[in-house]
Amino acid sequence: MAYLTAISGSAFGKRIDLNKPSMILGRHPECDIIIEVGAVSRQHAKIDTVGKGFQLADLNSRNGTYLNGQLIDRPTELQDGDLIRICDVEYSFHDPVLQGSSELKIGGSSFGIMMIEDAQDESKQRAVKNKLDIRGSTYGTQLTTSAEARLQAVLDISQSLGRSVRLEEVLPKVLDTLFRIFLQADRAFIVLIENGQLIPKWIKTRHEDQQESFRISRTVMREVMATKEAIISLDASTDERFEMAHSISSFRIRSMIVAPLLDSQGEAIGAIQMDTVDSKRQFEKGDLEILASIAIQAGIAIENAQLHEVVLEQNRVEQDLQLARQVQQAFLPSKPHEATGYKFYNHYRPADQVGGDYFDYIPLPGDRLAIIVADVVGHGVAAAMLMAKVSAETRYCLASHENLAEAISLLNYRISSLKLRRFVTFLCLRVELKTGKVDIVNAGHMMPIWKQTANNTVFEPGDDEAGVPLGVMDDYQYECLTITLEAGDELMLYTDGISEAPDVDGEMYGIERLRKHSQDSNGEIDKLGEIIIAEVDEFTKNTRQADDMCLVMVKRH
Numbered sequence: 240m241a242y243l244t245a246i247s248g249s250a251f252g253k254r255i256d257l258n259k260p261s262m263i264l265g266r267h268p269e270c271d272i273i274i275e276v277g278a279v280s281r282q283h284a285k286i287d288t289v290g291k292g293f294q295l296a297d298l299n300s301r302n303g304t305y306l307n308g309q310l311i312d313r314p315t316e317l318q319d320g321d322l323i324r325i326c327d328v329e330y331s332f333h334d335p336v337l338q339g340s341s342e343l344k345i346g347g348s349s350f351g352i353m354m355i356e357d358a359q360d361e362s363k364q365r366a367v368k369n370k371l372d373i374r375g376s377t378y379g380t381q382l383t384t385s386a387e388a389r390l391q392a393v394l395d396i397s398q399s400l401g402r403s404v405r406l407e408e409v410l411p412k413v414l415d416t417l418f419r420i421f422l423q424a425d426r427a428f429i430v431l432i433e434n435g436q437l438i439p440k441w442i443k444t445r446h447e448d449q450q451e452s453f454r455i456s457r458t459v460m461r462e463v464m465a466t467k468e469a470i471i472s473l474d475a476s477t478d479e480r481f482e483m484a485h486s487i488s489s490f491r492i493r494s495m496i497v498a499p500l501l502d503s504q505g506e507a508i509g510a511i512q513m514d515t516v517d518s519k520r521q522f523e524k525g526d527l528e529i530l531a532s533i534a535i536q537a538g539i540a541i542e543n544a545q546l547h548e549v550v551l552e553q554n555r556v557e558q559d560l561q562l563a564r565q566v567q568q569a570f571l572p573s574k575p576h577e578a579t580g581y582k583f584y585n586h587y588r589p590a591d592q593v594g595g596d597y598f599d600y601i602p603l604p605g606d607r608l609a610i611i612v613a614d615v616v617g618h619g620v621a622a623a624m625l626m627a628k629v630s631a632e633t634r635y636c637l638a639s640h641e642n643l644a645e646a647i648s649l650l651n652y653r654i655s656s657l658k659l660r661r662f663v664t665f666l667c668l669r670v671e672l673k674t675g676k677v678d679i680v681n682a683g684h685m686m687p688i689w690k691q692t693a694n695n696t697v698f699e700p701g702d703d704e705a706g707v708p709l710g711v712m713d714d715y716q717y718e719c720l721t722i723t724l725e726a727g728d729e730l731m732l733y734t735d736g737i738s739e740a741p742d743v744d745g746e747m748y749g750i751e752r753l754r755k756h757s758q759d760s761n762g763e764i765d766k767l768g769e770i771i772i773a774e775v776d777e778f779t780k781n782t783r784q785a786d787d788m789c790l791v792m793v794k795r796h
Contacts, residue, residue: 241293241334243286248328249275255330260288264325265298278302278326286317293317293334302326406544410441413537417513418443420529423494423520424513430460431500431509431541440509459497464507469498469531471522494521498534502542511537560592560620567593567623570630576600578608578672584768584792588736594787595622596734597629601637606672609637610793612732613665614684616708618787621661629654629663629709643669644719647680647709655713662708666732668793675724675795680717683708685733685750690757692727697758724795729764731757732793736786737771740779748778764792 243255255272262271265283274283280300287294296314297304304311305324321332414427428442437460463470472495495514499507511534515521567589575583585598595615603609611633615622632653640646647667654663666684670677679687679701686699704718724730731753740748753771760767768790775788 241332243272243323243330243332246322246329246331250328257286257288257293262286263298265300274325274328276326276328279328283325284323287314289316293332295321295323295332300325406440406541406548409537409540409544411443413511413533413540414441414443416533417511417530418445420533421496421513421522421526423515423522425515427511427513429500429509429511429537432507437509459495459512460510463497463499463510467499467501467505467507469496469527469534471496471524471527496522496526496530498527498530500534500538500541503539508538508542508545557592563620563623564589564592567627570627571598572600576608576610580672580796581670582764582794582796584764584790586768586772586788586790588784588788589623590618590736590784590787591620593620593623594618595626596736596787596789597626598732598789598791599630599633601634603637603669608670608672610668610670610732610791611666612684612734612789612791613663613709614734614736614787614789615663616661622787625657625659625661625663628657629665633667637667642719643667643678643680644717647682647717648715651682651709651715651717652713654709655711657710659710662710664708664734668730668732670724670793675728677722677724677730679704679720679722681705681720682717683711685735685738688731688733688750688753688757689722690729690731690760691725692729692762693725695758697754724793726795727762728795729757729760729762730793732791734787734789736784736788737775737790739786740775740788741782741785742778743781748775762794764794768792 241257243257245253245255259271263282263285264270264272264274265281266274266276266279267281270282278301280298280302282298283300284295284297284304287296293316294314295304295306295311295317297311302325306315306317307322308324317332317334319332319334323330323332410429413429417427418424424445426442426444429440430437431440432438437457459470495512497510497512500509500511502508511530513522513530571587572585575585577583583600587596587598588594589596595618597611597613597615599609599611601609601611613626613629615625615629629650632650636646636650636653637643640649647665650665662683664684665682666687667680667682668677668687681701681704683706686701686705689698689700690696691698700722701720704720706717707715733753738748738750738753742748752774756767756771771790772788779785
C-alpha cells in the first residue's frame, strides 16, 4: 500500500497509509490528513488514485503546494520518493509497487533518505535481526575481496569514470564499484553540496527493505568535509568522534567508513559513506586507503560531470535565446518601409541575443504612416518581453483613437496597468504621406533631429511638448506637436544605445555627433546611416556593446 511519511512538523516520523481513492490534506478537522498549521488552507491539497498510480493536486490554496521543490498548478503524477511540501510541513511519498530495485536515484531532494538524526525504529530492528545473511561466517563466505580484485576494481572505475560525462552515469558507477570491492557493506550513499546544503544524490543497498529506514548523520558529513580526511569507525556506536550525532547507534550502524569528495582545487564538494549493521562484518583499516583512492577519482569525475551539466544548460539557454531572437525579429520590420515620395533607413542591434529597443512602421487609414522608436529600460529577455507587449498595444491604441495624443495616453495607461515597475521611452510620428504633415508625441524619448534642407538648419522639435515615459504615471495626458516635412527634409530617430555608447574611457558618443552628421548629410540616408553605425562601432572599439542600438531615418523627396 502506498503511504506518506511525515519528515517535518508535529507528525514527524508518522506513516500515513493512502487507503482511500481520494485523500484531502488540510487544516479542517474533517480532512483525511490534518495539518495543524495556521498558514495551511482548510482544504489545501489532495492525493487521488488514478489507475495504478497517484496524483497530487492543489485545491486553490493560499500558499500553494510544492512537489520536489516546485510549485504545482495542475494535477501531477507522484513517483516513489517524491517530496511534498505544504507550508512548513513535508511528506515523502512511497509506493512499494514503484520500487523496482535497491538502487535509488535521488533528484534535488532525498528519496527514502533524510539528513536527520532520527529515533530508532524497534520494529524494523527486530526484522533485521531475524534475517540470515549468506555472507556470514556460517557459510564460510569471504567477507572481503582479494587484493588483486580490489586493484582491478580501482582500475576499472578509473577507466569507467574517465568515459562518463553525466552525473547520472558517474554516481551509480561509483557505488556499483564500491559494492564489488566491499562485500561487507550493507549500504552506501553519495552526498553532494548544492546551494550550500547537503543533498543525498544516490544510494545503494544490499536489500530492498533497508530503503525505508535509511538515515544520514550530518555530523559525520561535516567531520570528513571539514577535515578533508577519510575516517573509519570499527564500532560507530561507541566512537567518541560522533557522540554529538544524537547517537549513531540509533541508526543501527555498527561499522562505517567515510571519505570526502574533493574537486580539482581540493575543496570538499560532498562525501561517500559506506556502513554495515552487522558487528561481525566490520570494515578494516586497510579499507580506508581503497575508499580514499576511489573518492579522489570520483570527486574529479563528479566535478567534471557537474561542469558538463553547466555547459549543457548554457547551451540550452543559448538555444532558447536564439529562438527568442528569431521571435523578436518577427515583431520588427524586416526591411525599411517603402512609400512614394519617401526614403527610409533603419538599423537595429540588441546588446544581447534579444533587446528592449523597438521600432516599427505602421500603415494607417488615410494614406498615413506611424513611425515608432522606443526603448524599454534595460535590455535582455525581460526588456524584450515588454517590447513585444508594447508592439501589440501600440497597434491597438493607434487603431482605437484618431487623436494621436489620446492614443498614446491610452497606451501609457495599458502599460502602467501591468504594474511591472519598468518604463518605456517612446516616440511616435504620424506622417501624412501626401502633405508631409507630421504629428509627434514624445513620451520621455530623445527628440527627433530634423534637418530642414531649404535653409540647411538642424532642429529638434517637441521639447516643450515631451511627456513622461510610458509606465510612470497611469493617468498622464500627452500633448501632440505638428511639423511639416518639405522636399529634401530629413528626420533622424534613435535610442540612447547610440547617443550614449561609451568608449574605453567611458566617454559617450553624444548627440552632438548625430547633429553634425545630419547637418552634413547630402541626402543619401542609406549611406549616412552606415557612416553613423560604423563610427559608433569604431568609437566603442575594444568595449562590449553597452545597450541596444536603434537608428531610423526618413527623407522626403
